[in-house]
Amino acid sequence: MDTTSAPRGRNPRGQGSRLKEDIVAATLRLLDELGDDQALSLRAVARELRIAATSVYIHFADRDELVLATLERAHHDLMRAVDGAEQAQTDPVGRLRARVLLLGRWVQEHPGLYKVMHESTLNRRASMAFKAELAERTTAAVQRCMDAGVAPSDDDAAVVSLDLRAAVHGVxxxxxxxxxxxxxxxEDQVDRFLTKLVGVSPGRRTG
Structure with missing residues (x-):
């Protein structure tokens, strides 16, 4: 970073929310680079934005609160991307496959964020209820395959979805x-998971 850069100017009155968004965006970049929430400091975020550290504390009481808000933003962005990939397909198998593949591509692009979201100490000691949305939508995608008759319907969609997500997150x-x-x-691993765990044939997708 160019340490000779001028300090960031004040946001106009009433635009404090803009600074909060900037803080979250800067934290996203730093977490993705560090891959470790413990290595992040509020002062580092302040330096990234060329603002006083006290400006960060105005919006976030501590590092955990900032990291959680940032991860929730990252998760919502991921959800939009996953939903978009799913909607581009026309059959239930293709839609389920698209969801899983998009997750893999996202992690390839953001391995640091993935590690903080799923493997950090914060993940083990703080509630990240927002992550349940991805699980619920994957279960719904599995259920659509069952309802369409392209996956065994005598299984519990929630259990099958859990097995699939465990395999995907593991790899x-x-x-x-x-x-x-x-x-x-x-892609080959995903197709094997879909075949063996969900009971669908990825070759039957039409998208």
Whole structure:
């Protein structure tokens, strides 16, 4: 960073929410780079924006509150992207597959955020209720496959969805933490998960 840059000017009166958004955006960048919420400091965020550290404390009481708000923003952005990928498909198998593949691509682009969201100490000691939305929508996608008769309907969609998400997150985490391993194409692994765990045939997708 250019330390000779001029300090950031004050936001016009009534635009404090703009600074809050800027703080979250800066935190997103830093967390993605660091891959560790414990390595983040509010002073580092302030330096990134060229503002006083007290300006960060006005909006966030401590680091945990800032990180949680940032992860919730990242999760909502991911949800929009996943939903968009799903909506581009026309059949239930293709839509479920698109959701999973988009998650993999997102993690490939944001491994640091993924580690903080799922593998950090904060993840273990703080509630991240917003993550339930992704699980619920994946279960709904599995249920649509069952309702369409392209997946066994005698299984519980929630249980099948849990198995699928556990497999996908497992391999994603391994890829993030062992990037030099000669992994097979992610798409191939996803297709095997869909076949073995959900009971669908990815080749039947029409999208």
């Amino acid at each position: 994603i985490s391994m890829r993030v933490n062992q990037p030099d391993f000669p992994w097979p194409p992610f």
